[in-house]
């Protein structure tokens with residue numbers, strides 16, 4: 003009886019973990035940043051330069067702008083227009099009208115966002131540098147063409163299997 007239960011537990015646990023791995027990789031490989039965190043995209047005293055400080059934005063991440071759709075908007079501009087708050091000819095108008103706009107950071111470069119309607123002058127401007135994710139700490143040499151998803155997924159998989167080992171030994175005790 004003991005022996006049989008032991009035999010059953012591990013495959014079941016592994017099957018569940020296989021599902022967990024599949025679910026977790028996409029969740030961890032990209033991060034969706036709410037711009038301004040709980041303050042959102044607002045003219046209420048948020049310094050977005052400070053908000054972005056210390057954060058690492060990687061190719062594949064998203065910015066989520068949450069704001070008052072009746073007042074602000076989200077415009078991607080070039081460096082000059084970012085510095086001077088010029089909203090006349092944006093590179094991209096991300097404003098959808100819902101006050102909740104998602105911007106995919108899918109190119110490794112500097113991105114510049116401002117709110118038009120005068121709010122840029124009050125500080126509603128954000129510059130982020132989008133980088134390639136760092137190589138995983140203990141992984142084998144990276145082959146060219148390795149995708150960002152793989153790189154960031156690899157960090158998670160050992161953690162999941164560490165949990166699997168603990169779980170398995172827990173089951174064996176019983």
Ligand SMILES: *[C@@H]1O[C@H](CO)[C@@H](O)[C@H](O)[C@H]1NC(C)=O
Pocket residue numbers: 080081082083091
């Ligand atoms: C930004 O765009 C404006 C208008 O098109 C242009 O005059 C300016 O040189 C551009 N700046 C950069 C850094 O590309």
Ligand SMILES: *[C@@H]1O[C@H](CO)[C@@H](O)[C@H](O)[C@H]1NC(C)=O
Pocket residue numbers: 075077089092095096097098099118
């Ligand atoms: C941006 O797009 C929105 C929605 O289509 C539109 O209402 C708005 O006028 C546009 N703003 C600019 C500055 O192009």
Ligand SMILES: *[C@@H]1O[C@H](CO)[C@@H](O)[C@H](O)[C@H]1NC(C)=O
Pocket residue numbers: 106108109
């Ligand atoms: C990045 O995303 C934008 C908006 O979805 C899309 O138009 C563009 O083609 C994408 N670029 C790349 C390099 O995937």
Ligand SMILES: *[C@@H]1O[C@H](CO)[C@@H](O)[C@H](O)[C@H]1NC(C)=O
Pocket residue numbers: 049050051052124125
């Ligand atoms: C935001 O903080 C940065 C760094 O401290 C500073 O240089 C900048 O002037 C501030 N921006 C505003 C709009 O206060």
